Amino acid sequence: SGFGGGTGAARLHALKYAGLPVEIGVRRAHRALVRAGLRDRVEIWADGGLKTAYDVLRMVLLGADRVGMATMAMVAIGCTICRGCQLDTCHVGITTQIETVEEALAHGLKRFVPQDLDRAVEHLTRFFEAKGEALRELVAALGARSLRELRGRVDLLYQRDHLEELDLSYFFLPVEEPEWLKDTSAHVLRKPLNQLTRTITEVVMGAYGEGSRKLVFQEGPVNSTDRALGAHLAGEIARRRLYGRGFDAEVELRFDAGSVAGNGLAAFNLEGMKVVVEGGAQDGVAKSAFGGTVAILKGRNPYGAYVDGSVGKSFAYGAIGGLLIVEGVADSRFCIRLSGADVILGGEPERPLRDELGNLAARAQAKGFAFEYMTRGRALVLGDPGPWICSGMTGGRVYLRHWPEMGLTEEAMKRRLAKGAKVAVKPLDLRGIEDVRELLSAYIRVLKEAKREEKAARLEKLLEDPAQHFRMVEPVNQQVEQGVSTE
Known part of the structure; x- marks a missing residue:
């Protein structure tokens, strides 16, 4: 991502003074991969302030495989680039939970136009179709049959102006593959990183075709090279449901103790799918989940102890449905x-908090920036939620463990809120008590299914008085000052 981009919630100093042009990063990455003999095994994705078909072509000529456009796509559906996405006051109905004019008036907006989703889809489709047509014309003008043929062709670029002020000759230097790569005596073959996820789909769909309606796929310990497990199956099920072929089976994917599933486990998980890992998983678990259950539990090691149960970055990113469980700890962006x-x-502290030592994330059960931009849903945290939580949170509720003996006091919770987070830490209300009981009971049920009776029994004691053991964090319903109205 180049410095020319940035979300509408980015701070002004970051937009103006942080980062480098995307061209520099793309060219350096391309050259390094070619010299290492890895160019055909790694994709380079480029974005950051790109707007035209010519911008896309320039990135590809420098070495990019894929190019993204975000701001222009937002403009296509009505964004006016007022750079207030974090305020929940978007007057064109994109980055807000406001759905009606009446709600907008209650929030203090002077003007509000609800999103017309059909029109937005039509505009977005036209936008990318036009970009594609313009790009095809440019590719044809260069005498190529496809854009991929032009990857890394810096010989087709030249410096047009500012010749006296800037020396950009670095961009046009040819790069050669290493000599050993030119040796054709042996071609090393490796299994694709998505082989297992495709195999799962084939096996499950084969059994479904034979009439089975309750399916359990069990696999020995998987590792980080087994990526997107379950995601391929979710896509196939979604296509069947969308296009009338149907899929009415219940599917459970189980990965045995010692597993550390690769990136993208259970991404886009659907209702009727249950994914259980005993061990851990890397980044992007349950990304954009629609439903079902995903549980990352501790696995028993050779000495009989239960260990790990942790996940990498961005667990449940953008998830809109389902029950998603982590028994251990989570990396940042939870x-x-x-x-x-x-x-x-479900991770719990082993000793009392010592905030005076600083670096709160190092000892927390979530490593920072949890619940950022949360808009809806419920979350239950049994340990330290980590620093900088709830930034930009505009909806939903987070229930935090109140455990003074371990230092998890209301004061400690407030210290963990992000600066400027528009949320409040409160005692549980009646709805909160019901939420905690429901979420904790679901967790206990999963633990019992995994034969973790001792831990389940200990947690059941918290059900007796949720109001004593938990506090809730929810957004503050603020009236927006007219001075910051996004008209």
């Missing part, structure tokens, strides 16, 4: 943009 799912972080 539940960023959570949009409706139920989430439980």
Whole structure:
């Protein structure tokens, strides 16, 4: 991502003074990969302030495989680039939970136009079709049959102006593959990183075709090279349901103790799918989940102890449905943009908090920036939620463990809120008590299914008085000052 881009919630100093042009990064990455003999095994994705078909072509000529446009796509559906996405006051109905003119008036907006989704889709389709047509014309003008043929062809670029002020000759230097790569005596073959996820789909769909309606796929310990497990199956099920072929089976994917599933486990998980890992998983678990259950549990090691149960970055990113559980700890960006799912972080502190030591994230059960931009859903945290939580949160509820003996006091919770987070830490209300009981009971049920009776029994004691053991964090319903209205 180049410095020319940035979200509408980015701070002004970051937009103006942070980062480098995307061209520099793309060219350096391309050259390094070619010299290492890895160019055909790694894709380079480029974005950041790109607007035209010519911008796309320039990135490809420098070495990019894929190019993204975000701001222009937002403009296509009505964004006016007022750079207030974090305020929940978007007057064109894109980055807000406001759905009606009446709600907008209650929030203090002077003007509000609800999103017309059909029109937005039509505009977005036209935008990318026009960009594609313009790009095809440019590719044809260069005498190529496809855009891929032009990757890394810097010989087709030249410096047009500012010749006296800037020396950009670095961009046009040819790069040669290493000599050993030219040796054709042996071609090393490796299994694709998505082989297992495709195999799962084939096996499950084969059994479904034979009439089975309750399916359990069990696999020995998987590792980080087994990526997107379950995601391929979710896509196939979604296509069947969308296009009338139907899929009415219940599917459970189980990965045995010692597993550390690769990136993208259970991404886009659907209702009727249950994914259980005993061990851990890397980044992007349950990304954009629509439903079902995903549980990352501790696995028993050779000495009989239960260990790990942890996940990497961005667990449940943008998840809109389902029950998503982590028994251990989570890396940063836990539940960023959570949009409706139920989430439980079961890791607990082993000793009392010592905030005076600083570096809160190092000892927390979530490593920072949890629940950023959360818009809907429920989350239950049994340990330390980590620093900088709830930035830009505009909806949903987070239930935090109140455990003074371990230092998890209301004061400690408030210290963990992001600066400027428009949320409040409160005692549980009646709805909160019901939410905690429902979420905690679901977690206990999953633990019992995994034969974790001792831990389940200990947690059941918290059900007796949720109001004593938990506090809730929810957004503050603020009236927006007219001075910051996004008209």
